[in-house]
Amino acid sequence: MKVFGVTFGKKPVLFAIFILICLGGFLRWLSLRESIARSPDEYIYSYQARTVAVSGLAGIKSLVKEYNSNQQLWIYPPPTRIGYYGILAGVMKLSGVSHVKQGAYLSVFFSILSFLVFSLIGIRFFNPWVTLYGLLFLSVSFADIAVSIRTWQDAFLAFLGGGLIYFSCSIISSPERKKNYFFLAGIGTYCLLIKESGVVIYGLCVAWILWVLFREKKLFPRGMFLSAAYLLSILFAFLLMAALTGGIGVLTGILKHVKDAMPTNSYGVVYQSGPIWYFLQEFILVSPLSAFFFVFSLLAILLPARFTGRFQVSPSAFESKIVGGMIFFVIAFFLVAAIVPYSQNLRYISAVFLPFYLVSGFGFWKMVLLLRSFFDKRFQAAIILFLFFTVVGIGAVSDFMNFRKLFLMTDCLDLSVKMVRECLR
Secondary structure, eight states, X not given: OEXXXXXXXXXXXXXXXXXXXXXXXXXXXXXXXXXXXXXXHXXXXXXXXXXXXXXXXXXXXXXXXXXXXXXXXXXXXOTTXXXXXXXXXXXXXXXXXXXXXXXXXXXXXXXXXXXXXXXXXXXXXXXXXXXXXXXXXXXXXXXXXXXXXXXXXHHHHHHHHHHHHHXXXXXXXXXXXXXXXXXXXXXXXXXXXXXXXXXHHHHHHHHHHHHIIIIISOXXXXXXXXXXXXXHHHHHHHHHHHHHHTOHXXXXXXXXXXXXXXXXXXXXXXXXXXXXXXHHHHHHHTOHHHHHHHHHHHHHHHSOHHHHGGGTOOOOHHHHHHHHHHHHHHHHHHHHHHHSTTOOBGGGGGGGHHHHHHHHHHHHHHHHHHHHTTSOHHHHHHXXXXXXXXXIHHHHHHXXXXXXXXXXXXXXXXOBHHHHHHHTO
């Protein structure tokens, strides 16, 4: 494979991807071994999982009864997130270990699986430069590492979100393949069982696909089928949760408790609220260089072809659908978290990490194409490699050092907008 002057063999590309996956796994394992304080949510999830591990499905109803009878619990994760703590309960039962850190090991596992999904998307729908850049920065991302060493469901949700992105791209690429719709619906349904935001993650992917099916391809029957599948997924997940928690009335009561408790949650009010630009600043802090390339991708998509084509950065029609859809997903989900009260927390938007770094990798590739036009062909390959191993290398090291500074040196417990700002002072 030859990409703007640099030849890639299949084996070297796969080997480089393997090395980066190992790097990401090593950094997470290394960080996991550090002695860090655990957040209240981690203890709640561990307690829920231990209860189910000991009592089985009956444990869910006991958790629900305890939650409904104690108003102080309403500010903590509700017992409706069965898709996460059920998996954690299985791990605890199989391993015989129920320590709070057990969930962190599970998070590392799903984080590494996310690398595999990322690589699959990059290889199939992009090129080696996009894949290698994005995978490098995902492996050192302070937000992704922070999520992956905690007993939170966000690493699992990021993995499933990556699966939704993959099958969204597959449907857009080959809308005639019915099995991709069923895979999308299956993963989307499970997301609904993990966290309430799953309905937004799944819904944004469906909206992206419907835009292409209705507007670009005029495939109205397929679009109607997908819309029906989305609504049926929500209904199925709701009825399943109702059956496991004790009935529809019980389930709606839990959801009402969650809503009523939000304004009384002092942590959410103080630490997860603020101006949108504060949250945007925190998001950019995840990786300033990648944020720059993300914006460059956005400009390449939005600017007229007569302008971008002059500098050889004009995207193809397929690239516009794939990259444009990912940009829509990232921005829309970010805005939902920024606008919904008490939701300004980076871990709440962990599902955007994969598409964010894919789009950033695409922007890096387009930037190299732009720079290539200013240099003699004899020096293009050397310049590209120099940029990759210096500018990109320095940026990657800087991102990882941000993680160490923020979470290992200050013992920051969360990724909420105000806590991150306080830990960085």
